[in-house]
Amino acid sequence: xxxxxxxxxxxxxxxxxxxxxxxxxxxxxxxxxxxxxxxxxxxxxxxxxxxxxxxxxxxxxxxxxxxxxxxxxxxxxxxxxxxxxxxxxxxxxxxxxxxxxxxxxxxxxxxxxxxxxxxxxxxxxxxxxxxxxxxxxxxx
Numbered sequence: 001x002x003x004x005x006x007x008x009x010x011x012x013x014x015x016x017x018x019x020x021x022x023x024x025x026x027x028x029x030x031x032x033x034x035x036x037x038x039x040x041x042x043x044x045x046x047x048x049x050x051x052x053x054x055x056x057x058x059x060x061x062x063x064x065x066x067x068x069x070x071x072x073x074x075x076x077x078x079x080x081x082x083x084x085x086x087x088x089x090x091x092x093x094x095x096x097x098x099x100x101x102x103x104x105x106x107x108x109x110x111x112x113x114x115x116x117x118x119x120x121x122x123x124x125x126x127x128x129x130x131x132x133x134x135x136x137x138x139x140x
Contacts, residue, residue: 003041021128038054045073053066053068055090060096062097097139099135110134
């Protein structure tokens, strides 16, 4: 995993728009890259961009804003590897918990988060249009 650089923008944007119905724009991704409170990492395997994540930290809390893996590399352990790295970086930044939001209908992500020790702490009704969002937390 390496820190996001401009050269990854097109690949990251392709993964973003193929992973989320309400995807972020390139300027939004660049804004995160220029935010000192954000950790923006790209997962690279054999010179191919396979995914990315964006985390923000404040005080003792981290929030996972985005995590996405290219469709051709899903179910290969990359998301789990990314989550482990997110935890390590959050601990390094003196965070003791991580929060995230996920669509209630995203069973693959939910299973990953539950298996990684996250718990549902609240629900945001119709957060994703007609889909509810689950707010999840993990203590580090």
